[in-house]
Amino acid sequence: xxxxxxxxxxxxxxxxCAVARELSRYQLKVVVLERASDVARGxxxxxxxxxxxxxxxxxxxxxxxxxxxxxEIFEQYCExxxxxxxRCGKVIVALTEDQIPDLEVLKEKxxxxxxxxxxxxxxxxxxxxxxxxxxxxxxxxPTAAIACPYTLNIALAESSAASGVEFMLDTPVTGISxxxxxxxxxxxxxxxxxxxxxxxxxLFADKIARMVGVTRWRIWPCRGxxxxxxxxVGGMINSMVYPVPPKGGAGxxxxxxxxxxxxxxxxPSADYTNDGDDVRxxxxxxxxxxAEAGExxxxxxxxxxxxxxxxxxxxxxxxxxxxxxDFVVEEVPEALxxxxxxxxxxxxxxxxxxxxxxxTAWALERIPAEKNPGFKKTWSSVRRTREEELEVIDDLIGxxxxxxxxxxxxxxxxxxxxxxxxxxELDATSLNAIKYRSRATMGRCQGGFCGPRIVDLLLENGxxxxxxTLKGGGxxxxxxxxxxxxxxxxxxxxxxx
Amino acid sequence: xxxxxxxxxxxxxxxxxxxxxxAEAKGAGAERVIMIERDxxxxxxxxxxxxxxxxxxxxxxxLTGPEYSAIYEDRVxxxxxxxxxxxxxxxxxxxRVITVRSERGIExxxxxxxxxxMGCRERTRGAIGTPGTRPAxxxxxxxxxxxMNVSNLAVGRKVVILGSGDIGLIMARxxxxxxxxxxxxxxxxxxxxxxxxxxxxxxxxxDIPLYLSTTVVEIHGNxxxxxxxxxxxxxxxxxxxGTRRYFDCxxxxxxxxxxxxxxxxxxxxxxxxxxxxxxxxxxxxxxSAPGIFSCGNVLQVHDVVxxxxxxxxxxGIAAAxxxxxGELPETNINVTAGAGLRYVLPATISGGDAIxxxxxxxKEEHDKSVVFKxxxxxxRRMKMPHMEPAGMIRIRVGKGRFKHVVNNEILVxxxx
Numbered sequence: 017x018x019x020x021x022x023x024x025x026x027x028x029x030x031x032x033c034a035v036a037r038e039l040s041r042y043q044l045k046v047v048v049l050e051r052a053s054d055v056a057r058g059x060x061x062x063x064x065x066x067x068x069x070x071x072x073x074x075x076x077x078x079x080x081x082x083x084x085x086x087x088e089i090f091e092q093y094c095e096x097x098x099x100x101x102x103r104c105g106k107v108i109v110a111l112t113e114d115q116i117p118d119l120e121v122l123k124e125k126x127x128x129x130x131x132x133x134x135x136x137x138x139x140x141x142x143x144x145x146x147x148x149x150x151x152x153x154x155x156x157x158p159t160a161a162i163a164c165p166y167t168l169n170i171a172l173a174e175s176s177a178a179s180g181v182e183f184m185l186d187t188p189v190t191g192i193s194x195x196x197x198x199x200x201x202x203x204x205x206x207x208x209x210x211x212x213x214x215x216x217x218x219l220f221a222d223k224i225a226r227m228v229g230v231t232r233w234r235i236w237p238c239r240g241x242x243x244x245x246x247x248x249v250g251g252m253i254n255s256m257v258y259p260v261p262p263k264g265g266a267g268x269x270x271x272x273x274x275x276x277x278x279x280x281x282x283x284p285s286a287d288y289t290n291d292g293d294d295v296r297x298x299x300x301x302x303x304x305x306x307a308e309a310g311e312x313x314x315x316x317x318x319x320x321x322x323x324x325x326x327x328x329x330x331x332x333x334x335x336x337x338x339x340x341x342d343f344v345v346e347e348v349p350e351a352l353x354x355x356x357x358x359x360x361x362x363x364x365x366x367x368x369x370x371x372x373x374x375x376t377a378w379a380l381e382r383i384p385a386e387k388n389p390g391f392k393k394t395w396s397s398v399r400r401t402r403e404e405e406l407e408v409i410d411d412l413i414g415x416x417x418x419x420x421x422x423x424x425x426x427x428x429x430x431x432x433x434x435x436x437x438x439x440x441e442l443d444a445t446s447l448n449a450i451k452y453r454s455r456a457t458m459g460r461c462q463g464g465f466c467g468p469r470i471v472d473l474l475l476e477n478g479x480x481x482x483x484x485t486l487k488g489g490g491x492x493x494x495x496x497x498x499x500x501x502x503x504x505x506x507x508x509x510x511x512x513x
Numbered sequence: 514x515x516x517x518x519x520x521x522x523x524x525x526x527x528x529x530x531x532x533x534x535x536a537e538a539k540g541a542g543a544e545r546v547i548m549i550e551r552d553x554x555x556x557x558x559x560x561x562x563x564x565x566x567x568x569x570x571x572x573x574x575x576l577t578g579p580e581y582s583a584i585y586e587d588r589v590x591x592x593x594x595x596x597x598x599x600x601x602x603x604x605x606x607x608x609r610v611i612t613v614r615s616e617r618g619i620e621x622x623x624x625x626x627x628x629x630x631m632g633c634r635e636r637t638r639g640a641i642g643t644p645g646t647r648p649a650x651x652x653x654x655x656x657x658x659x660x661m662n663v664s665n666l667a668v669g670r671k672v673v674i675l676g677s678g679d680i681g682l683i684m685a686r687x688x689x690x691x692x693x694x695x696x697x698x699x700x701x702x703x704x705x706x707x708x709x710x711x712x713x714x715x716x717x718x719x720d721i722p723l724y725l726s727t728t729v730v731e732i733h734g735n736x737x738x739x740x741x742x743x744x745x746x747x748x749x750x751x752x753x754x755g756t757r758r759y760f761d762c763x764x765x766x767x768x769x770x771x772x773x774x775x776x777x778x779x780x781x782x783x784x785x786x787x788x789x790x791x792x793x794x795x796x797x798x799x800x801s802a803p804g805i806f807s808c809g810n811v812l813q814v815h816d817v818v819x820x821x822x823x824x825x826x827x828x829g830i831a832a833a834x835x836x837x838x839g840e841l842p843e844t845n846i847n848v849t850a851g852a853g854l855r856y857v858l859p860a861t862i863s864g865g866d867a868i869x870x871x872x873x874x875x876k877e878e879h880d881k882s883v884v885f886k887x888x889x890x891x892x893r894r895m896k897m898p899h900m901e902p903a904g905m906i907r908i909r910v911g912k913g914r915f916k917h918v919v920n921n922e923i924l925v926x927x928x929x
Contacts, residue, residue, distance in 0.1 A: 245640070248779060293735060299752075301645045313671035323639025325647065406612070410514045417616035422601040425551065444548040462637040469661040471666070481666050486649035490736035493649050494666045495763075498691050505692025 021045045021182075022199055022212035022383050026189050028055035030165065030323025030358050032216035033172035034372035040179035041390075042385040048173070049201065051220075053488020054444035056169035056219050056452065057370030059288075060365070062242070062295070062327030063491035064256075064273045067091075067101070067161040068363035069238040071108075071134070072261060072268055078343040080129055082367035082374075090373070094163050097171035100276035100395035101402055106449040107142065107162035109151035109312060118153050118260045120155060141465055148252045156225050160256060164276045164466060165365055166452045172468050174222035174441035183442050186210070189217075191229040199228075202499035212379055213354045219256070219261060219292030219330045223360040228351040231360050233344065237292040238329040240284025241301040245320045246460050249457050250278040257312055268362070270308045276426075277455065282316075285329060288335045292483075322460045345371055347378065352511035355379075390486050398436045398453050402428040423473075424466040426459020434470060438477065445479075447471075448487045514648030515620045515841045515872040520595075522829070523611055523624035524548040525777065528557025529818050530809020531630035532827035538628070539592040543836055545620060549613055551601045553817040555589075556582030558655065560694055561662045566684055570819035581818065605777045609804050625836030629778055629792070629800075629826055631757055633814055635680075643675070643767075645732030648739075654680040654768035661687060674698040675729050675742050679707040679816070679903075681768020686715035688766075695874070696760050698799030699743050701728040701750065704877050706770070708816055708903050709893065729765065730757065738763055739865050767882040773811045784842050788856040789813045795844040795861040796868055797831035807834045813871065816905045828898065831833035841927070842866065846921045851886075853878065853927025855902075862923075864915035870908050874900040874927060882928045885910055888919025899928070 023039055025032045028050030039046045052058070067090050070083040094101035108192050110116050116136075123134050135156050137145070142154045175275045184205060191202040192213070201208045204446060217224040222235040245252075259269040275282045302324060310316045332341035344358035353502070355375050360367070402417060403407050413420040418432035437453035450456060457463030457470070474484060481494040495501060521543035524535045527550030535548040553860045554560060558569070562578030569575055572584075589596065600615035613623045634652040640888045643651075650666055650786055651658075658680060660666040672693055674681050677700040685695045700717060701727050705712050716723050724743065730752055731742040745756035773791045784801035785794040791812040792800040798808050808821070808828035815821040844861035850872060857872040872883070885892040887910075900906060 072760055158889050248776075297644055297645045298728070299642065302642050302644070317641075318642075321639065321642065323637070326641065406619045407514060409614070413614075413616065413618045420614055420616040420618060422603075422614055424550065425601065428603070461634040462636045462639055464637065464653050464656055468656055468664060471660070472664055475664070487736070491649040492669055492737055493825075494660070495670055496667055497665050498661055500663075501670070501692045503692075504670070 019047070021047045021207055021208065021210040021377055023212045023214060024199065024208055025214040025216055025218040026201070027221070027408070028052070028173060028183065028185075029058055029060035029074070029216060029218050029372055030056070030169045030172065030219070030365055030368045031060075031357050032214065033169055033176060034368040035214050035216060035375045036176040036181045036373040037172045038376040038380060040055055040176045040181050041388055042380065043388050044055065044379070044383060046176075046181045046386050047201060047210065047271060049184045049187045049189050050183065051209065051291060051484060052183050052453070053172040053186050053446050053485070054449045055183075055442065057363070057487070058330055059330060060169045060218070061166040061452065062325055063165055063362070063365060064271065064272060064284070065162050065165040065275060066256060066363070067158050067163055068366045069126065069131045069157055069365070070129045071122060071157060073127065073130050073363065075129050075423040078345055079363065079367070082343065082370040083363045084130055085367040085370035085373075086271070086363070086368065089369050090161070090163065093280070093359060094168065096394050097168065097175060098394070099168045099171050101161060102276050103159065103161040104255045104274055106157040106258060107137075107146060107149070107154040108157065109142065109149065109154045109256045110260055111151055113152045115260045116153050122260070123155055123427040131159065132304065139243055141218070145265075146253060146255065146257065148315050150212070150314060151312065160272060162256065162276055163365070168365070168369065170453060171395055171397060175392045176396065177441045179391045185442065185444060189224060189227070192224070199353065201332060201459045211353070212382060214375060215354055216357045216360070218360065218440060219328055221330060221356070225351070225358065225504060228354050230351050230356065232330060235359070236331045236334045237288045237289050237294070238331045239289050239294065239295070239326050240329060241297050241305065241326045242281050242283030243281040243302065243305050243321045243324050245282065245313075246322050247278045249320045250280055252313060252315060253280060259312070262331070269497055272309050272313055280321075282306070286329075291392060292328055292330070295328060297324040297326055323462060329361040330359060331361055343367065345374065353382070397440060398433050401430055420457065422458035423469050424454070424459065426461050427455040429454045429456040430464070431473070435471065446485045446487045447493065515618060518547070518620060518622045518623045520545045520547040521621050522546045522626045523609075523622050523632055524628045524829075525583060525605070525611070525630055526550065526557070526630035526811070527552070527555035527596060527807070528630065528632045528809065529559055529585070530811070530821050532556070532582070532589055533627070533822040533825035534630055534808055534829035534832065535594040535735070536588040536592055538833040539589070539594050540780045541830040541833035543833035545699060546592055547624075548589065548595045548610070549600045549602055551599065552579060554927055555586055555598070558801065561659045563662045564687070568819050570807075571822055577878050581624040584866050585822075586735065602777060605781060607781055609836060611624065622829065626804045626806060626832035628832050629805065629811055630809045630825060630830045631689065631777065631811045632812040633771040633773045636772055638767060641769050643729050647737055648732070648734040648737050650734070650738030650763055651765045652767070653731065654678065654684045656768055657684055658687070661691065667691065667693070669693065671696060671762045671765055672764040673729070673760055673762045674766045674768060674769055676700060676769035677705040677707050677712070677723060678768035678770060679711050680719070681766060682707045682711040682715040684766060684768070685721055687721050689721070689744060695719070696762055697722045697724055699724045699727040699729060701726065701746055704901065706903055708883060721881065732765060737767055741765055750824060753906060756800050771814045773814065775811060778807065778811070779901045789858070790903045793860045793886045794858065796859045796866065797835075797841045798828035798859070799831065799841055804835055813856075813905075820905060820907060821878060822868070824871070846915065846918055846923060848923045848925065851926030853881075854883075854925060857925045862889040862915070864918060865912060870925065871912060872906050872925065873902055874906065875902065878927060883908060884928045885914070886924045886926070887917060887922060890917060890919070892917055892923065893929070
């Protein structure tokens with residue numbers, strides 16, 4: 017069976033889902049094809065969550081253009097979608113006196129690209145702002161902000177789905193044939209026809225480009241490991257703390273970033289790898305992150321770490337060329353009808369809403385469409401209660417007693433929030449789908465208490481043990497019941513005899 | 514929001530410590546005792562511990578976890594303790610006002626005395642920093658125990674266990690009996706973390722190898738665990754070159770330590786011990802905040818539940834006294850852990866009562882003594898044929914001995 021869509025978006029990261037949301041303002045038939053069991057599972061779900069000002073990108077670059085525009089509209093975006101956003105500011109810290117001239121250069125560049133309110137501050141002023149941070153001086157960037165990256169990605173997807181966009185999860189695109197107006201995308205879940213294609217496949221955007229005959233790009237995956245610190249030490253910093261960017265490096269250097277949930281992130285490292293899925297964490301980088309961040313934050317201790325994870329940058333330049341590769345946001349002559357969004361690494365989160373505006377304009381030029389009366393301008397998938405006033409919570413419990421049962425003690429997530437996450441708009445079914453919507457299992461006990469209770473809840477809802485996964489695919493959680501295990505053991509022993 | 518409730522004693526946590534403290538607080542004359550439990554039943558971890566061996570100290574017989582728990586559940590019910598189930602304390606203030614969230618709404622309790630009995634949580638992969646991929650199939654031992662014994666679920670077929678804590682050892686046996694293959698147990702320390710009896714009953718009896726000074730240096734598998742790499746570690750826990758060994762498995766089970774659930778205590782700013790990670794208490798288990806007490810695993814991680822019970826019973830009585838009479842014995846004598854001991858508890862005593870001191874040694878020792886000294890003189894010497902970090906030491910010192918205390922200082926140490 018082949019369905020006909022106006023636009024097929026390949027990849028459900030923040031860029032693909034931002035495009036889906038913009039397109040859902042119009043009466044267009046749109047499908048998002050995502051290879052993972054949920055959206056936000058690649059680069060978009062695993063980054064620092066920083067809404068960049070643009071100070072770090074070259075003047076006149078594509079990155080610069082979308083970064084600045086994205087930063088302008090980001091706060092409203094988050095408000096509409098009920099996504100945590102905080103203008104916490106940023107300090108770019110010179111550890112030693114000899115880095116102070118670098119700050120001047122950065123400030124000038126930032127001002128030329130339009131970043132406002134930049135000021136160079138001395139050691140004493142830095143200490144006033146950040147008592148726990150060491151440094152000779154810094155640039156204060158008060159307009160920099162943070163947002164919750166995976167919550168934004170999920171909200172973009174769910175609001176789009178509620179506005180009529182179709183989402184096909186667990187659906188990798190394995191081949192593309194046809195031409196503008198009549199593309200055919202092959203997937204294990206059947207073929208999909210579309211007039212236009214948006215290639216927002218992130219780490220695999222080069223492979224999708226090749227499927228439509230464009231061979232000029234290669235993605236160089238660059239892994240970044242992070243450590244997450246316990247909320248009990250979340251107050252160690254007030255704003256983001258960045259080093260002066262390392263010259264020729266692949267990233268902005270290891271920074272210390274608060275999250276909108278009150279944790280602190282350390283990272284990311286920068287290690288090139290051949291495999292975009294190789295998101296392992298290593299002992300070496302753990303030590304390195306603690307040591308490097310410790311230079312700025314002497315109070316940091318290994319026991320503050322609750323867990324580690326890795327993200328992956330889809331870089332367009334290899335390590336030999338150095339740090340900078342610009343975003344590709346264009347339709348190229350050898351593949352008309354395909355919008356190529358390639359190499360969207362940092363500041364891709366910030367840029368996504370702006371890129372989505374231009375992609376939508378491009379699509380509307382080719383397929384004019386009326387406004388969609390069913391467009392959901394505002395959206396809230398899971399109502400969080402952690403930061404609500406007691407009176408409000410009490411009223412909510414009156415409406416639904418599930419708000420009174422805290423299942424995840426560490427993150428103060430109620431049963432109602434978990435039930436809402438289970439019943440999500442995308443029908444994503446893994447344990448991680450619940451985790452990234454509710455935050456249950458993300459705290460210091462990492463699901464030790466609530467994990468089994470969430471599983472009980474899923475079983476009560478009629479799921480079979482064998483069907484439960486951590487993140488879809490082959491990530492099964494249970495081989496079955498204990499009876500199944502015993503029976504299998506018996507059969508094995510009988511076979512051995 | 515409901516009216517403010519008043520209680521003589523409020524107990525936070527309905528596990529073994531909370532149950533014993535609640536029963537004894539009521540028995541000692543506290544009129545209204547409220548025990549607040551977040552789960553849908555009391556008993557805490559005992560509910561999932563279907564093996565026997567509980568109660569050998571208190572009842573002189575080996576009971577299962579649920580049997581042991583049921584005795585105390587009956588006791589709190591008979592004595593008229595109010596138990597609030599599926600209720601979570603979201604805030605506790607220094608003037609002992611407790612905010613509770615439950616299906617009934619938000620309620621506040623003003624208590625004459627509060628007993629912290631929240632128990633502990635398991636240390637996780639993230640906390641110990643095990644490197645590798647992030648597949649399904651990495652579980653803490655306690656979670657697997659719940660899955661198997663409460664939810665009847667089997668987590669995997671072929672299991673490597675990291676850490677030789679008691680729950681891990683018990684799960685090695687349990688999983689073997691249920692038909693899974695336990696490939697080995699790796700322990701980063703040069704000695705087991707679980708008690709000696711469990712090494713024999715749970716590993717040796719089932720021919721499960723235990724590799725000491727060994728840890729997991731890499732987890733493999735993108736979706737589900739496909740194997741782990743183990744390596745030996747040197748004295749400073751660094752990986753020894755050339756000792757890597759790969760093991761096929763679909764499950765990695767972690768039994769790598771317990772951490773007291775002290776979040777409410779931390780929020781109060783209580784004086785805490787950096788060694789036990791629990792509150793610093795006096796002989797009445799009274800913390801640095803007036804009217805707030807602590808016992809059970811949130812105070813110090815116990816090896817045997819019976820001792821948590823005994824500790825909690827004393828705490829319950831002291832909390833009732835504080836709530837009803839308003840005072841406790843003054844404790845001017847400081848007790849310090851010296852050579853060979855990680856800690857000793859309580860930190861201060863009055864000298865007017867016999868005290869059961871609890872402590873743990875740094876390392877395994879044979880035929881040594883634990884001595885209580887003051888002003889260079891020995892108050893009490895206890896011969897210890899065997900000591901190990903996995904086992905808690907309990908030594909009673911009669912009140913007569915405290916007459917000889919000099920300068921209000923007692924030093925406790927291990928002696929040849």
